[in-house]
Amino acid sequence: MPFRIKIPRSTIDRLPLYYRCLNLIEEHGIEEISSQVLGVRVGVDPSVIRKDLAWFGELGKRGVGYNVTYLKEAIGRILGLDKEWPFILVGAGKLGMALAEHNRKYGRHFHLVGVxxxxxEKFGLMVGGQQVSPMEEMPAFVKEKDIKIAMLAVPAEEAQKVAHELVKCGIKGILSYAPITLSVPEDVLVYNADYNLDLQRLAYYLSNDGNISWGE
Amino acid sequence: MPFRIKIPRSTIDRLPLYYRCLNLIEEHGIEEISSQVLGVRVGVDPSVIRKDLAWFGELGKRGVGYNVTYLKEAIGRILGLDKEWPFILVGAGKLGMALAEHNRKYGRHFHLVGVxxxxxEKFGLMVGGQQVSPMEEMPAFVKEKDIKIAMLAVPAEEAQKVAHELVKCGIKGILSYAPITLSVPEDVLVYNADYNLDLQRLAYYLSNDGNISWGE
DNA sequence: CACTGTGAACGCCTTCACAGCG
DNA sequence: CGCTGTGAAGGCGTTCACAGTG
Incomplete structure (x- = not known):
């Protein structure tokens, strides 16, 4: 019976930052890196990096640092990037289309396999290398190919309904660009990519300089 | 001299969720809402909502709940949405263009004023209601109009350089779609909207079911 | 009486300082 | 000697339980 430990969410959130950065560093031909230097590059405190990595074993060499390629690949495995992640896109509006095209350029581990x-009027259009298909064909497609991830780029009014359908077909992770909070079962993960949320957070800090003031 | 208090970042991160939800609820003609019901809608524990709101004064009525319109507007003011936020877009590739068009449809408080x-080859193209201008014209434009927010949708190689330029012109908040960690001065805020980060986080949870296992 | 506002307890992530090792 | 790995201390957000109030 496997020994299971819960990793802090904040740790998981940072791993992709490390991974992204290590790829760049590797391209520059650097072989070893200390938590110190990596920390500067990703804007994270070195001790945080060491603690994060320590959850997954002894990934570095004392007195030396971390081997860039080794660490990159280790994090990749931890994140599950040693697997292929086919995903579908629902909603072939302007945003959906752009996301699909964009992914074709940058994605390595995530492959768009259906739109x-x-x-x-959209049916048959080529988007991100895929023909747009009618919504009705989605369930069979997702089940047959055992797809776990979906990008959601439909209008707010439709989003919740579509989310239900996706979950029903076995989708376990949704990256949602819809401007609403989706309600899904516990075992389904939703990430909100609606950029208005981030703009509003920015606005708060720009307005208040990180604080609230009152009195005189 | 004003009395200043630091609000938890997690609180600020949740406010836009409340705001988004309250707008919807208001449209449905509902006038009062309890933290209980709102909590279900946004997927946040009721006591968290009450604590969050308590930072900003007594926004609700005991025994009743919160007035939807009043609360919505209060949160709007807290976030700084009573102001207009003009912003620019740098990078008129596919993603940039789609973001701009998308914003034209949904944005209320944030207005794209330059691309x-x-x-x-891009110069003169209409994107999100704006003509694409040469990068060289950006500094004067930003300074003259006193713009504080920029969306960054340029390739990784250019992103850091552009970020520097933006900061130099007085930009204080950057919503970056570039797949790198930007280095900026302390008083500048960067939000990472690179969706590969979220996809990788999803992959982790889908791979590990939120845990790491080893042994047998 | 219902639901908010809030102090206190709790738990968890971060920080710190140093032990452990190449 | 340098940098990682880590237990212990500290800080901070969340949870809880209830006092406060329309």
Whole structure:
């Protein structure tokens, strides 16, 4: 029976930052890096990096640092990037189309394998290397190919309904660009990519300089 | 001399969720809401909501709940949405263009007022209601209009350089779609909107079910 | 009476300082 | 000697339970 430990969410959130940065560093031909230097590059305190990595074993060499390629690959495995992650896109509007095209350029571990929309006028259009198919075909497609991830780029009014459908077909992770909070079962993960949220957070800090003031 | 208190970052991160939800609820004609019900809608524990709101005064009525419109507007003011936030977009590639068009449809408090790119072939193109201008014109434009927010949708190689330029012109908040960690002065805020980060986090949880296991 | 506002307890992540090792 | 790995201390957000109030 496997020994299971819960890793802090904040740790997981940082791993992709490390991974992204290590790829760059590797391209520059650097072989060893200390938590100190990596910390500067990703904007994270060195002791945080060491603690984060320590959850997964002894990844570095004392007195030396971390081997860039080794660490990159270790983090990749931890994140599950040694697997292929096919995903679908629902909603072939302007945003959906751009996301699909963008991914084709940058994605390595995540592959767009299907695009679905309700609008008959969209059917057959090529988006991110895929033909847009009618929404009705989505369930069979997802089940057959055992797809776990979906990007959601439909209008707010449709989003919740589509999310239900996705979950029903076995989708376990949703990256949602819809401007609403989706309600899904516990075992389904939703990441909100609606950029208005971030703009509003920015606005707060720009307005208040990180504080609230009152009195005189 | 004003009395200043630091609000937890997690509180600020949740406010836009409340705001987004309250807008929807208001449209449905509901006038009062309890932290209980709101909590279900945004997927946040009721006591967290009450604590969050308590930072900003007594926004609710005991025994009743919160007035939807009043609370929505209060949160709007806290976030700084009573002001107008003009912003620029740098990078008129596919992603940049889609973001700009998308914002035209949904944005209320944030207005795209300029688009810049280095590629001469893009100059003059209409994107999100704005003509694409040469990068060289950006500094004067930003300074003159006193713009504080920029969306960054340029390739990784250019992103850091552009970020420097933006900061130099007085930009204080950057929403970056570039797949690198930007280094900026302390008083400048960067939000990472690179969706590969979220996809990788999803992959982790889908791979490990939120845990790491080893042994047998 | 219902639901907010809030102090106190709790738990968890971060920080710190140093032990452990190449 | 340098930098990682880590237990212990500290800080901070969340949870809890209830006092406060319309």
């Amino acid at each position: 679905f929309d309700r609008d008959p | 810049f790119d280095r590629d001469p």
